[in-house]
Amino acid sequence: MMRFRLSDIAIDGAAERRALAADAAGACVVFEGWVRDHNDGRSVQRLDYQAYAELANNEGERIIAEAISKFEVTDARCIHRIGNLVIGDIAIWVGVAAAHRGSAFDACRWIVDEVKLRVPIWKNEHYADGDSGWLHPDGKAVAEY
């Protein structure tokens, strides 16, 4: 279906949004995750995303399909960046179209949550102090590997 994909180039949100258009859709909700200049109190300069592509694509498509069957939506798409990103870049783009806004908001939020939880993609943050590290956010210390 290719409603989920990984991209090693900048995400074109306008093009993705056009792909959701449908005459029966009255609401479109888009989430963009932007690389921000801080995390957990540390100053971030850039980051890298790495993915286990085969499983990420399968799991991503599964999440979109689940969202479409779970919520009253006409279509949904998700693109996740891999590679090197700088402050302000779009890391993840999730768009949902639906007849009504309630289900568009619910489905969009749900997809973002599930992608963050399930899809095998990892973030390596590079800090202003020169330090860097892969994030493995399960409540345990980052360095504990």
Added chain:
Amino acid sequence: MMRFRLSDIAIDGAAERRALAADAAGACVVFEGWVRDHNDGRSVQRLDYQAYAELANNEGERIIAEAISKFEVTDARCIHRIGNLVIGDIAIWVGVAAAHRGSAFDACRWIVDEVKLRVPIWKNEHYADGDSGWLHPDGKAVAEY
């Protein structure tokens, strides 16, 4: 502040989204209301929006300011179309940027709800059967004026 405005030409979502960019923002949620081909079981061909502009602008700015003080967001904007629209046109665009996604989703949804409830803008739907009518949705019959 001009974070709310009425537009009599097509809304440029990409430009509006760029205006929200900020290094401290990690999440951006956008809602677009699209003119859809049906409403309440009737086939819609086009519609007009009319606004009481002075009050709409004041009330719209007030809603955005309330959202910014009520939710943890870095910025928010809303543009509402007036004039003649056809199926697929963007009727309303609401964008919110925030450090974290939870408040971006909450604030975006809240702004859409409040604009629909409070801002003096009226929709005139033109149906496939040639009929048309201003919508005054307070649970009473549309024609009862």
Added chain:
Amino acid sequence: MNYRLRYFASLADVAGCGEETIVSDAHTPRALYPELATRHGFRMAMDRLRVAVNGALVDWEHALADNDEIVFLPPVSGG
């Protein structure tokens, strides 16, 4: 007193105009609306309306002044 009235949506359709200036002895929106309803044949009940004077929402007992711009707002349907 002279009042400038502006009409929107179905009220403009029924009035057949978007604005008019009238002379009235009514001193509040509550007293003024029935006069306009009679004049134009508005059938929309007052409890469905809000009222704005000079671009700001006011309550129905608001004291009107000469040359005020007054708008009776039917339920809105933006978004």
Added chain:
Amino acid sequence: MNYRLRYFASLADVAGCGEETIVSDAHTPRALYPELATRHGFRMAMDRLRVAVNGALVDWEHALADNDEIVFLPPVSGG
């Protein structure tokens, strides 16, 4: 049996490679991971990992076959 291992994120950093082929008598991911942890010095506890074989998530008792591609997945941080 021969297993193809792929490593991501901190496990790749610690292993010093993104993939390798190994020979092992382990028949399940549960038996295999401690061998790799010893070999590479992985300190990440097994209860923090998920495991995938040939591109699909499996449980820790999954029966491994010769030439399987096996990935131990540290907690993810996409989005």
